[in-house]
Amino acid sequence: IVLDVTADAQVFAANGLSPDSVDVVLMNPPFNDPGRHRGSPDQARRTAHVATEETLHAWVHAARRILRSNGVLTLIWRADGIADVLAALSRGFGSLSILPVHGEAGRPAIRVLVRAVKGGRAPTQLLPGLMLNDESRVPKNETMEILEGRAALPLVER
Incomplete structure (x- = not known):
């Protein structure tokens, strides 16, 4: 299914994603800061990589609409934007694990899950933070196990 995340509920429902119908949403929205990231001249690529002020709220709204009660949203964002993530999740979400x-x-952390x-x-x-590389900039064993599917991310299940 290919949808515009900002489409209204009827478009989602017509594509099998009616309100309160899914258990889990995994989200990797465009999160690059337009003030520090030069977007591609190609509009589609720019939209896929650079966030606007509305991006995070629009994506979280779409997830909130389709998730069942007690459904789980997992997302990635820039670590320096954690306040924006907390604000976007303050309406309708709780039990956060960061x-x-x-x-x-x-x-310092570069991303937050x-x-x-x-x-x-x-x-x-x-x-506790996930360290991707050691002091020598070599990927840590824990990171490689996660990337190879032999281990899971340490996000808490509640």
Whole structure:
């Protein structure tokens, strides 16, 4: 199914995604900051990579609409935009688990993975960070196991 995430509920329903109909949404919305990222001259590529002020809210709204009560949304975003993620999820979601993802040891997180439950009420958890590379910039064993499907991301199931 190919849909515009900003389409109305009738378009989603016509494509088998009616309100309150799915258990899990995995989301990788465009998240590059337009102030720091030069978008492609190709409009489709720019739309796929560079976020607008409305991007995150539109994507979360679409997920909230199709998720069942207690359904799970998992998304990735820039670590420096965590406040925007929390604001977008504040309407309708709770039981957040936040996994900071660090590109290099000893450096700030570059991304966050966030797991949220529609209607969830459990306290938010900030999980220990996932370090992609060691001090030598070599991918860590844990990272390789996840990428190869031999291990799961350490996001908490509630």
